[in-house]
Amino acid sequence: MRSYLELLEQANSNKSKISEIVILREMEATGLDREQLLAKMKLNYSVMQQSVEQGLTSEWRSFSGMVGGDAARLIEYGKSERTLLGHTMNKVAARAIAAAEINAGMGRIVAAPTGGACGVLPAVMITVQEIIGSSEEEIIMAFFTAAGIGMVIAERASVSGAEGGCQAEIGTASAMAAGAAVELAGGTPEQTAHAGAIALKNFLGMVCDPVGGLVEVPCIKRNAMGAIKAMTAAEMALAGIKSAIPLDEVIDTMASIGRQMPCSLRETAQGGLAVTPTGKRIEENIFRG
Numbered sequence: 001m002r003s004y005l006e007l008l009e010q011a012n013s014n015k016s017k018i019s020e021i022v023i024l025r026e027m028e029a030t031g032l033d034r035e036q037l038l039a040k041m042k043l044n045y046s047v048m049q050q051s052v053e054q055g056l057t058s059e060w061r062s063f064s065g066m067v068g069g070d071a072a073r074l075i076e077y078g079k080s081e082r083t084l085l086g087h088t089m090n091k092v093a094a095r096a097i098a099a100a101e102i103n104a105g106m107g108r109i110v111a112a113p114t115g116g117a118c119g120v121l122p123a124v125m126i127t128v129q130e131i132i133g134s135s136e137e138e139i140i141m142a143f144f145t146a147a148g149i150g151m152v153i154a155e156r157a158s159v160s161g162a163e164g165g166c167q168a169e170i171g172t173a174s175a176m177a178a179g180a181a182v183e184l185a186g187g188t189p190e191q192t193a194h195a196g197a198i199a200l201k202n203f204l205g206m207v208c209d210p211v212g213g214l215v216e217v218p219c220i221k222r223n224a225m226g227a228i229k230a231m232t233a234a235e236m237a238l239a240g241i242k243s244a245i246p247l248d249e250v251i252d253t254m255a256s257i258g259r260q261m262p263c264s265l266r267e268t269a270q271g272g273l274a275v276t277p278t279g280k281r282i283e284e285n286i287f288r289g
Contacts (some may be wrong), residue, residue, distance in 0.1 A: 001151040004247045008287045011189040016152035018189050019144035032171035041140050044110045048122035051109045055098025071098035096123035096227035099221040113150045113159040113172050115159045116215040119223035120173035124230045128181045148179035149196050157255030161208035162267040164258030170226040171203030177230035187238050197243035197250045199233035209272025212283040
């Protein structure tokens, strides 16, 4: 899948949702039938739910000791009347951190599209399902819209931080989540494209600079920001706000920016936050302390 516009045109021609077009194309590409694909996606969602729940309720920590417990702290704070985000957005952020913390601790997650960005999609989808009261079938189908966006980005650009910076990981995850949230909330195929574009535009140029080369700092907190931006982009698209630049062109721009980034800012831990005095001190403590 190299063009979201093609998916959009086919969905409009068939008077169907993006997810229906994606699942038809997957049936053709993989040889699996519809029920098999739905079952695989249902399993993915189940693992996502488990990773979020585990991250929210456990004292899970990474082997480096840098991260762990922040999801539980944030969800607890959200129960108070002092929350600035409100209860819904607090849960979105906490759930994104939860799955990312499980990943950092070598737990079981779904890489959607990568391990480093694994918290964005489950955080958004679990929360939107709560808000809308969606059926299991509806949410499973919406994941195919997310997959469609992810596959187009993978074909036209990259979902690898080593190739395109963090924009390719968290940015892609945020675009996937925004588009899927729009479909789940009853939006049109065009609105899924606008949501994806709005979300991805707001990550253009984000570098990949993991402290100590580990997918922990600043990666985990970026999952929370990616999820919140996805919710905001979906809300804007559902309200009728459009992206002036089409999704395919935003993706191409992300690819171009990624190629222009120096290697030091693409997951090598040789630039950005990784080489700050504190970043280097943390690395020293982890590997030589």
